[in-house]
Amino acid sequence: MAAEYFSDLNYSLGNEDTKMEVDILLKLKPSRILTIAGCGSRALPLLACKPEKLICIDVAKPQLLITELRYAALKEFNYQDFMTFWGFAPYDKTDFCDRRKDLFTRLDLQDETKEYFAAYFAKVGWKTLLYEGKWEKIFSVMSKVVRLVLGKAADESLRFDKLDQQIHYYNNKFPKAKWKLILFLLGNKSVFNALLYKGDFIKKNVPETHFEYYQEAYQRLFTEGLVNKSFFMHLCFQGKIANENGNTIEADEENFNSCKEALAAGSEVKIWEKDLVSASTELAGEELDYASLSDVPSYFSGELEKNFMQKLLPAMKSGGVVVLRNYLREPEVDTSGYEEITPRFSDEIRNERVQMYKVRIFQKN
Ligand SMILES: C[S@@+](CC[C@H](N)C(=O)[O-])C[C@H]1O[C@@H](n2cnc3c(N)ncnc32)[C@H](O)[C@@H]1O
Known part of the structure; x- marks a missing residue:
């Protein structure tokens, strides 16, 4: 993808129903997870299965910054403050801007993240960031057309x-x-x-x-x-x-509490600026038992498209599971060394509430 695509905040609420993967994980109970970060909303709720380690990778700096912001908010806030900070319903009704500003000062963030979001919040008058991503803004404009028609x-x-x-x-x-x-x-x-x-x-x-x-x-x-x-x-x-x-799964009180419990019990979160293939190579021997690749492979072509599952293979534990959300493109990929187990999760896939992705699930032999 073009460098220009990665330079701004592209996603802020996220465009996946992460509940599907949380439900899968609660069945699988994996210990070491690799996940595409996105804006953090597709990654951090996975803590609900109380893994030993959650490795969140992304190539886009702003996506990693907002993932760190979400992680800090999850660690620091109680449920009500978390909902207020992000502006999820019903905390979107009254003006919570002053409260949000106070809450922000409590967060333990790297200097770069603090500066980025202090400037961002100042620009938007301390309103919620949930709809600030380019993708969310596009849907806000499209919804106006939809409502008109x-x-x-x-x-x-x-x-x-x-x-x-x-x-x-x-x-x-x-x-x-x-x-x-x-x-x-x-x-x-x-x-x-x-x-x-x-x-x-x-x-x-x-x-x-x-x-x-x-x-x-x-x-x-x-x-x-x-x-x-x-x-x-x-x-x-x-x-x-x-x-x-x-509300999305991250705003669900049960998921929020489970994620907090995971952190209290010592789940480690690593937020890492890496592309999927480099991360896969560097993680060889890591014994991952779950990898959540979002729709990233649908953007691949050529050698990258054909081999990304093979590059990931040495990082996966035997029995480890890889979840793809194919979007408009089914990767032409070599899946040798894996067995497809998608039908085992047909209920979770049917209940997924975005339905734009063709979910495929593989298990390392
Ligand atoms: C394709 S986008 C879709 C957004 C995502 N569904 C969400 O809800 O946040 C997923 C994320 O993958 C990141 N990404 C794209 N190509 C990548 C790659 N090769 N390696 C790692 N991350 C990548 C993007 O920066 C983006 O944050």
Whole structure:
């Protein structure tokens, strides 16, 4: 990907439903985890399985800084202060800016991280950082288009707490023609390239067109789970998490407490500026028993795409699990030495509330 793509804060809330991986980890109970950091929200909730070590890597400095900020907040704050600091519902209603400023002064951060976020918060008037990433800002703009075109259906879609009623609404009342128009206009490579990826958006190899891919994903979001429980659908229809139903796993009190317990029990967190392949090579012999690669391999091509699983193999313990979230591109990768175990986690995958990724799970022989 282009250097330009990595120079700003690209993600601040995150665009994955990390609950899926937390649920997988609570079954697997791994001890040594390698994970792509993203903005930290896809990495730190994994502590809930109380691993010995969580290694968070990323190539983008701002993503590592915000991961460190999340880690410091998790260590320092109680649940209410954590929710207030990040501005998750219901702590998004009143003006918590002064309180957020006070909380920030309590955090134990490296100088660079402290300076970066002191300046960032000052720029945004100590409002929440949750929607400051470029990706989140794009969805905020897109949601305005969605609301304009869909009208009251944008709010209606988020009001169901029974799946059969939601499906009935989707099949009979939801304005599907308008929705298709939105997907056709916004869900394509040119838009994402222009807005975020600077020409480096994924080179799709799945057979579906972009339009079909997104249409099928949204169809699943409407028919296989509650729209209201999907932070991603809140972003699509409201531009932000509109209420507590849409909060992500890091804002879940049980997950928060489990992660705090893990830290108190000695779980080690390493935040490391590394690309996936260099990290894999340097971690040879590390006996990792879980690797969470996000959709990073979908951006690979050529030799890198073919061999990243082989590069990772010496770092993995026998029986160790690798989770890929393929997005528009299924990597053409050599998986020898691994067995695919995706069907073992079909419930977790079906319950995932973003549905844009084709999750594939492998286990080292
Ligand atoms: C592809 S993005 C998607 C964002 C992510 N889904 C989230 O919710 O935060 C995942 C992260 O991978 C990082 N990344 C991209 N290529 C990488 C590589 N080769 N090695 C390590 N990290 C990489 C990006 O900087 C970004 O923070």
